Amino acid sequence: MTGLFSEVFLSALLFGAVTAAIPLLLAGLGEQMSEKAGVLNIGIEGMMLAGAYLGFVGAFYSGSLWLGFLTGAAGGVAVALVMALLCVRIGLNQIVIGIALTLGLEGLTALLHHFQFSRSYPRLPAADATVIPLLSDIPVIGPAFFKQHLIVYLAVALVFGMGYVYRRTQLGLNLQAAGDKPAALDVAGIDVVRTRTIAVLTTGALAGLGGAYLANVGAGLFIPFITNGAGFLGIVLAMLARGRPIWVLFGALLFGICLSLTTAMQVAGINIPTDIIQMLPFLAVMIMLVLFGRRASLPAALGIPYERGAR
Amino acid sequence: MSSLSSSSVAERDIVALEGVTKRFPGIVANDGIDLAIRPGEVHVLLGENGAGKSTLIGMLSGLQQPDEGRILVDGKPTPITSPRHALSLGIGTVFQHMMLVPTLTVAENLLLGGPWWQRPRIDELAARVAEITSTLGITVKLHAKVSELSLGEQQQVEILRAMVRNSRLLILDESTSMLTPKGIDELGALMRRLVEQGLAIVFITHKLKEAAAFGDRISVLKLGRKVGEIPPERFRALGEQEIISEIVELMFGKQKDDPEAVERPVRTVRADAAPLLQVADLAVAPTDNAPGLSSISFDIRPGEILGIAGIDGNGQKQLAEALAGQRAATGGSVRLDGVAIETLSVGERRQRGLRYLTDDRLGEGTVGTFPVSINFFLKQVGAAPFWRNGIEQRAEIDRRAAQLVRDYDVRTPSLKTPVARLSGGNIQKVLLARELAEGAKVVIFNKPTYGLDLANTLASRQRIRDTAARGLAVLLISTDLEELLSMCDRIAVIANGALVGTVGNADDARTKVGRLMIGLAA
Numbered sequence: 001m002t003g004l005f006s007e008v009f010l011s012a013l014l015f016g017a018v019t020a021a022i023p024l025l026l027a028g029l030g031e032q033m034s035e036k037a038g039v040l041n042i043g044i045e046g047m048m049l050a051g052a053y054l055g056f057v058g059a060f061y062s063g064s065l066w067l068g069f070l071t072g073a074a075g076g077v078a079v080a081l082v083m084a085l086l087c088v089r090i091g092l093n094q095i096v097i098g099i100a101l102t103l104g105l106e107g108l109t110a111l112l113h114h115f116q117f118s119r120s121y122p123r124l125p126a127a128d129a130t131v132i133p134l135l136s137d138i139p140v141i142g143p144a145f146f147k148q149h150l151i152v153y154l155a156v157a158l159v160f161g162m163g164y165v166y167r168r169t170q171l172g173l174n175l176q177a178a179g180d181k182p183a184a185l186d187v188a189g190i191d192v193v194r195t196r197t198i199a200v201l202t203t204g205a206l207a208g209l210g211g212a213y214l215a216n217v218g219a220g221l222f223i224p225f226i227t228n229g230a231g232f233l234g235i236v237l238a239m240l241a242r243g244r245p246i247w248v249l250f251g252a253l254l255f256g257i258c259l260s261l262t263t264a265m266q267v268a269g270i271n272i273p274t275d276i277i278q279m280l281p282f283l284a285v286m287i288m289l290v291l292f293g294r295r296a297s298l299p300a301a302l303g304i305p306y307e308r309g310a311r
Numbered sequence: 312m313s314s315l316s317s318s319s320v321a322e323r324d325i326v327a328l329e330g331v332t333k334r335f336p337g338i339v340a341n342d343g344i345d346l347a348i349r350p351g352e353v354h355v356l357l358g359e360n361g362a363g364k365s366t367l368i369g370m371l372s373g374l375q376q377p378d379e380g381r382i383l384v385d386g387k388p389t390p391i392t393s394p395r396h397a398l399s400l401g402i403g404t405v406f407q408h409m410m411l412v413p414t415l416t417v418a419e420n421l422l423l424g425g426p427w428w429q430r431p432r433i434d435e436l437a438a439r440v441a442e443i444t445s446t447l448g449i450t451v452k453l454h455a456k457v458s459e460l461s462l463g464e465q466q467q468v469e470i471l472r473a474m475v476r477n478s479r480l481l482i483l484d485e486s487t488s489m490l491t492p493k494g495i496d497e498l499g500a501l502m503r504r505l506v507e508q509g510l511a512i513v514f515i516t517h518k519l520k521e522a523a524a525f526g527d528r529i530s531v532l533k534l535g536r537k538v539g540e541i542p543p544e545r546f547r548a549l550g551e552q553e554i555i556s557e558i559v560e561l562m563f564g565k566q567k568d569d570p571e572a573v574e575r576p577v578r579t580v581r582a583d584a585a586p587l588l589q590v591a592d593l594a595v596a597p598t599d600n601a602p603g604l605s606s607i608s609f610d611i612r613p614g615e616i617l618g619i620a621g622i623d624g625n626g627q628k629q630l631a632e633a634l635a636g637q638r639a640a641t642g643g644s645v646r647l648d649g650v651a652i653e654t655l656s657v658g659e660r661r662q663r664g665l666r667y668l669t670d671d672r673l674g675e676g677t678v679g680t681f682p683v684s685i686n687f688f689l690k691q692v693g694a695a696p697f698w699r700n701g702i703e704q705r706a707e708i709d710r711r712a713a714q715l716v717r718d719y720d721v722r723t724p725s726l727k728t729p730v731a732r733l734s735g736g737n738i739q740k741v742l743l744a745r746e747l748a749e750g751a752k753v754v755i756f757n758k759p760t761y762g763l764d765l766a767n768t769l770a771s772r773q774r775i776r777d778t779a780a781r782g783l784a785v786l787l788i789s790t791d792l793e794e795l796l797s798m799c800d801r802i803a804v805i806a807n808g809a810l811v812g813t814v815g816n817a818d819d820a821r822t823k824v825g826r827l828m829i830g831l832a833a
Contacts, residue, residue: 171427173419177412184410187372188424188472189395300413308374 007140013257013264014144019218021256022155023048023227026210027234028241028248029162030203035238036166037199038179040303042098043083045231046105047204048211050075053109055212056222057116059124068124068216069151069209076208077201079105084200088193091305102231110224127217149217151209158206162245175199176243179299182306192306207231236285240292251288258284323349324386325480325511326371326402331380333366340366342535343380348480348511352543353502355522356515357558358532364515365407367532368484371513372404373397398424403473407485407515409465413458420457421472436475443474447504463494470501481505482513487521499525517622519562519829523554531561538562559825585649586610587784588634588665588753593643595626595633595808602626602808604633607643609803609810611753611784616775618799618816619788620824626808627788628670631757634786635667636660648752661690664752670761670788672738679731683723684712686730687745715744720770736767743774753784760794772798792828796821804828 027044034041041047055072059065079101087094127149136146166172177185178195186192214230215222233255241247258281265277328346332339341363348354358364369375370382373391381388384400391397397404411420421440422431437453444451449467457465466486473481483502487495502512502525516522522529529541539561541554549557588611597603604626611617619627632638634645636657645653652660669676677686688697688708697708712726721740723733730738739759746754756775760768776798779785789795795802795816802820803813804827814823 168430169427170422170425170429170431173415173423173431174427176415177423180414181410181412184412184420185423187374187394187404187406187410189393189398190424190427191395 009264009268010140011143012267013260014141015147016260016263017253017256018144018148018152019256020259021252022152023210023214023218023230024233024237024255025155025159025249025252026206026213027231028237028252029158029245030206030210031231031234031238032241032243032245032248033162033175033199033206034203035299035302036179036243037175037196038182038299038301038304038306039083039088039196039200040094040098041083041200041203042095042235043079043101044098044203044207044234045227045229046098046102047076047079047083047207048214048227048231048234049102049105049109049225050079051208051211052215052226053113053211053222055208056124056215059212059216060122065124065127065149065216069212072212072216073205073208076204076206076211078204080201080204080207083204084197087305088196088200091307094303094305106225109222113222113224121221121223123221124216126220151213151217155213156249159245159249166243166245171198176299178306179301182301186306186308192308196306207234210234233281233285236289239298240288242297254288255281255284324383325350327383327386328367329381329383331367331370331377331382333363333370333375334378335366339535341370341377344532344535344537346530346537348513349528350479350509350511351506352527353506353512353514353525355526355529356513356532357519357522357529357562358517362517362532363535364517364532365484366535368404368406368482368513368515371397371402371480371482372406373402395424398476398478401477401479402482403476403478403480404482405466405469405473405484405486409462409469411457411465411468414456416454416456417451417460417468418453420468421453421475424476439475440471443471446508447474447501449501463490463497466490466494466498467501470505474505478510480511480513482515484515485517486514487516487518495521517829519555519558522558523551529554529558531558533562559822559829562825584612584614586612587648588786589644589646589649590634591644591646593630593633593645594641595629595638596641597808601629603641604629604808607810609813611786613782613784614779615801616779616785616787616799618795618802619786619805619810620792620795620802620828621790621805622828623790625805627790627805628757629808630805631667631669631755631786631788634755635665637667658690662750664750665755666746666751666753667755668742668746668757668759670758672735672742673731676742677730677738680729682727683716683721683730683733683741684708684726686741687712687715690745715748719744719774734767736763736770739763739767739771743771747774747778751778751783753786754778755786755788757788758790759787760789760791792821792824795824806830 027048031041031044051072054075055068058071059068083097083101086092086097129147130150132146136142174185174190174195178192182192211227215226237248237251240251262277262280266274324347326348328344331341331344333341356364370377373394373396382391418433418436421436451468451471486498506512514525527543527546530537531539591608593604593607595604609617621627629638633640640653644651647663647665673679691697697704709726719740722737730741759771775785787799799816801813801815802824803810804824812827814820
């Protein structure tokens with residue numbers, strides 16, 4: 001058993017945890033913004049898949065990871081645009097449309113990938129890490145936290161950026177009002193539909209970016225259904241974080257560790273059936289929900305389309 | 312000459328309405344309304360529920376657009392296209408339902424609506440608020456969460472918000488309905504200070520006393536039409552009592568050529584007959600969102616219709632539910648045909664002949680997705696002859712249902728049609744058929760014609776009269792005074808969960824009930 005707690009093992013475990021956490025973090029932050037504004041975005045899994053696929057294609061043909069991130073985010077926004085149109089502007093049921101988008105994108109991305117690459121799975125070259133001097137030399141946590149791709153640091157910075165937006169800016173006020181009492185926002189002279197649309201499109205960009213990271217940096221390739229529920233985990237994170245971006249970060253790290261543990265334990269050759277190991281992350285979700293789910297406070301108007309003058 | 316004077320008058324109006332009409336499916340909410348709103352005046356809009364006050368406000372605040380007529384701002388025709396537009400024109404509204412975000416602080420709520428790219432300027436706001444509050448004599452806790460404030464405080468925040476935005480016209484929609492008497496007086500004083508500063512105020516209320524106490528000019532709305540106006544000159548010349556009697560006349564006065572006006576047939580209720588329903592000291596505890604009941608007592612004799620009048624939400628539904636057994640009473644007795652029933656369950660009361668026609672026809676009255684036929688027997692599910700050994704007897708149900716459809720003239724495509732697809736009037740007929748079925752002795756009708764069109768309204772009323780004529784005791788709860796006057800033998804008035812008076816339905820009943828409804832002694 002000593003091998004399990006060796007420095008190499010722990011270091012690899014943590015590195016994997018951070019890599020697994022970043023897509024969850026981005027998805028969670030995106031979902032949080034939609035929910036704050038009153039839109040329950042179940043389509044986020046589909047947005048991540050679109051981002052993963054387009055992100056991979058962009059990076060594969062251009063050879064630039066950054067261009068891949070850009071196309072990935074654009075893919076997420078494209079799906080979000082559909083969601084915003086149907087759910088925010090026309091006011092259709094957010095859950096039904098969300099599920100439809102996710103299922104549709106699962107099929108569409110798999111199909112497109114099959115057309116393009118047949119049954120081959122071309123890989124991208126490994127992503128360059130941005131090494132932070134000194135800090136990266138710390139044993140165990142150094143490589144995990146300070147030897148990552150630049151986008152990882154940006155994602156973490158985004159946590160604080162979002163916190164600032166929510167607490168200190170007019171946009172943050174508008175978003176919260178759109179979710180808690182849209183009628184009050186409307187009579188204050190702010191367009192509720194526009195505010196919610198901004199939120200949903202931002203969600204799309206973040207989810208798409210998360211998907212692109214998952215494919216381009218995390219896996220280095222695209223396979224159908226690559227997100228494997230990451231978007232849904234993002235929804236759980238956003239619900240548990242009670243509007244605070246920092247809690248999304250902590251939650252994403254926790255889930256990241258679980259996901260990484262699955263791989264690490266399989267590699268370490270622990271004598272437990274792999275099926276059980278693979279259940280770990282989902283077990284963690286349930287434990288988290290049991291422990292904290294009851295205190296989760298959701299916006300009052302979450303999931304309810306806004307219609308002016310409706311009583 | 313006349314054109315000169317009218318143009319100078321028009322210049323004084325901040326906002327004027329000319330022949331404004333607004334229709335909703337089935338009703339005309341506002342019908343050709345003219346209104347002039349001037350600075351330095353509290354203009355009271357007075358009217359009952361459904362008189363069209365809130366629709367008028369919706370159009371002034373940009374939430375709704377008129378179908379006909381025009382709105383003039385500073386004498387120029389101006390369509391008010393959105394709430395933002397209304398605000399930019401200087402029209403600020405304090406809505407009947409609070410329009411503050413409960414999870415944000417007072418300051419954040421006041422800042423809501425600024426340009427999104429800007430950082431909220433709390434310092435600037437605090438200075439501006441201090442300036443306004445000092446002249447108005449109110450204090451506001453800027454950093455308290457709105458959910459922690461009392462309703463009165465929240466309302467002050469809403470008025471303050473309108474002031475921060477440089478409103479020239481402040482609209483207060485039913486602003487006193489949730490305030491304590493002290494809060495109402497404070498609001499009145501605040502309105503006076505605001506108009507002294509040159510603001511125009513539109514104050515909507517259905518309470519006559521407030522109108523007389525706080526107003527400079529009163530417009531009375533009734534069923535979407537403006538039926539009268541008392542200008543300031545006249546207002547000052549009249550004493551409070553004269554104003555009130557004039558308004559009572561305008562509000563409750565009978566209109567000519569009213570199709571609903573039916574001569575009340577003279578029914579003789581035998582005074583010596585034993586009451587079918589005796590209620591004594593009935594009490595119900597108040598809940599968070601409903602008033603309680605206290606010491607409700609009345610008798611109804613066979614063949615008698617007792618009306619319950621009052622402004623909506625004063626305990627009418629609680630009374631009906633307490634009698635039907637759907638709401639726990641905290642005290643008092645209810646006797647049906649001499650037998651105490653206050654401890655019995657809903658089903659047992661029904662079996663003994665107490666029937667309740669709810670006003671919530673689709674919610675608790677019927678199961679919308681069930682067919683018409685089953686809805687007739689919803690309260691007999693499992694009972695013979697419609698069910699035997701737990702098995703539905705389709706033939707028996709359909710046979711009886713077809714009979715009821717004919718008897719009660721229910722217009723339905725088939726017996727199998729889900730009841731929710733029927734019109735309100737036909738759903739009401741299903742309910743009537745069910746509740747008036749054999750064994751009924753006492754029937755409680757809660758707003759039986761609410762939301763029905765004229766034909767169905769008249770049919771329902773006739774059905775209720777027939778019920779009484781059969782010798783049943785009828786309790787008729789309604790917010791429509793005309794309806795009560797046209798049907799009842801006696802009318803009791805409910806206010807804040809207590810009966811404040813009962814009047815026999817004689818010639819002066821209209822005035823007496825009207826006065827009781829607005830909180831004056833009959």
